[in-house]
Amino acid sequence: MIFDTITDKIIVTAKDYEMPFSKGLLARSLTTAGMKPSEAYIFARGIEADLNTDSLKRISKYELRQRVYYSLISDDYEDIADKYLIWRRILKKHSVIILVGGSSGVGTSTIAFELASRLGISSVIGTDSIREVMRRSISKDVVPMLYESSYTAWRALRNYDEEDDELYIQGFLRHVEPVLLGIEGIIDRCLTEGTSVIIEGTHILPGMISDKYHNIPNVIFLTLTLSSENVHKKRFIARAKVSDRPLERYLENFEIIKDINKYIVKDSNSHLVPVIENVSISDTVQECLEIVTNKFNTLDKEEGGEMEEII
Numbered sequence: 001m002i003f004d005t006i007t008d009k010i011i012v013t014a015k016d017y018e019m020p021f022s023k024g025l026l027a028r029s030l031t032t033a034g035m036k037p038s039e040a041y042i043f044a045r046g047i048e049a050d051l052n053t054d055s056l057k058r059i060s061k062y063e064l065r066q067r068v069y070y071s072l073i074s075d076d077y078e079d080i081a082d083k084y085l086i087w088r089r090i091l092k093k094h095s096v097i098i099l100v101g102g103s104s105g106v107g108t109s110t111i112a113f114e115l116a117s118r119l120g121i122s123s124v125i126g127t128d129s130i131r132e133v134m135r136r137s138i139s140k141d142v143v144p145m146l147y148e149s150s151y152t153a154w155r156a157l158r159n160y161d162e163e164d165d166e167l168y169i170q171g172f173l174r175h176v177e178p179v180l181l182g183i184e185g186i187i188d189r190c191l192t193e194g195t196s197v198i199i200e201g202t203h204i205l206p207g208m209i210s211d212k213y214h215n216i217p218n219v220i221f222l223t224l225t226l227s228s229e230n231v232h233k234k235r236f237i238a239r240a241k242v243s244d245r246p247l248e249r250y251l252e253n254f255e256i257i258k259d260i261n262k263y264i265v266k267d268s269n270s271h272l273v274p275v276i277e278n279v280s281i282s283d284t285v286q287e288c289l290e291i292v293t294n295k296f297n298t299l300d301k302e303e304g305g306e307m308e309e310i311i
C-alpha cells in the first residue's frame, strides 16, 4: 500500500509486489512483441488514459495484461497481441537458451544484455568467463591454446607453418574446443533445471557445437557480424574508452579477427544459423527478437497453445 501515499498513479498489483503503472515498462514489453517504439509509447499512453477514465486506483497485473491484450486486438494489432502474451507462457513452460556468437568486437555482449533485459532472462554468461573457468581446470601444458585469445591461439600450435593459409583458423578452432565443454555443460544444466540463459561470445561456433543442441527447439543460435572494417575498428575504439581492454591489441590483430569473423559467418550460414549485421543496436535487437519470438510462436502453436488460456 506504500505507493498510494506517494504517487497519484494507478497501482499495479501482483502476488508478491506492487508498483506504480509505468508507460515505459509497458511500451518496452510491446516493443519486445514487435511494435515500433514510437507506436508502443503512444499505445501505452492510451492504456493509461483508459485506466484514468475508469477512475481506477489499483489494478492487478492480470487485469492489466487482459486490457492490453484486448486493446491490441481492437486496434488491429492482432499479431502483436499474440506475441505480447507469448513470452509469459514460454518462460513459464520452457527453458530458453539463446546462444549469441560473433568474433571479438562485433557486439555479442552488448546485444546479449539487451535481449536479456527485453525478454526478462536474468542470466547472461560470456564465453570468456567460461574460458577463465576452463583455464583453472586444464593446465597450460595440456592445452596451451586455451591460454591465448581467439586471435593469438595460432601461436600455441606445434610446429606451425606461417605460410599456411589456415593457420589462424586452426588456432581459433583449437582455442574454442575446450570452451565448448563448458558451454555445453551450462546448456545441459539449464535444460535439466528448466532455467533460461543467454550465452554470448566468440566461442559460440555453430559447427562445433554438438548436433544434439541444434535439434532442440528451445536452443536458439544467433550470429552477429560487422561487414564494415571501419565500423568494426571503431567498436574497439569505443570499448577501449570504457574498459581496460587495450585498443592496440585488437587493432594489431585486426586482420586475424576479420578472418575469424568470416569463418564464423560461413560456418553459421552452412548450419542455417541467422547472421545479423550489428549496425544499429535497436535494429539488431529487434531482428533478434523477431527470430526468437517467431521460433517460439511456431513451437507454441505446434504444442496447441491458446493465447486466451493465460489471460
Ligand SMILES: Nc1ncnc2c1ncn2[C@@H]1O[C@H](COP(=O)(O)OP(=O)(O)O)[C@@H](O)[C@H]1O
Binding pocket: 102, 103, 104, 105, 106, 107, 108, 109, 110, 111, 235, 236, 238, 239, 240, 278, 279, 280, 281, 282, 284
Ligand atoms: N549496434 C551497436 N552500435 C554501436 N555500438 C555498439 C553496437 N554494438 C556494440 N557496440 C559497442 O561496441 C563495442 C564492442 O561491443 P561488445 O559488446 O563489447 O563486443 P563483443 O562482446 O562482441 O566483443 C562496445 O563499446 C559496445 O558498446
Ligand SMILES: O=C(O)[C@@H](COP(=O)(O)O)OP(=O)(O)O
Binding pocket: 103, 104, 105, 108, 109, 128, 148, 149, 150, 151, 201, 202
Ligand atoms: O579471445 C578473444 O577473442 C576475446 C573474446 O572476448 P570479446 O572481445 O568477444 O569480449 O578475449 P580476449 O582474450 O581478447 O580478452
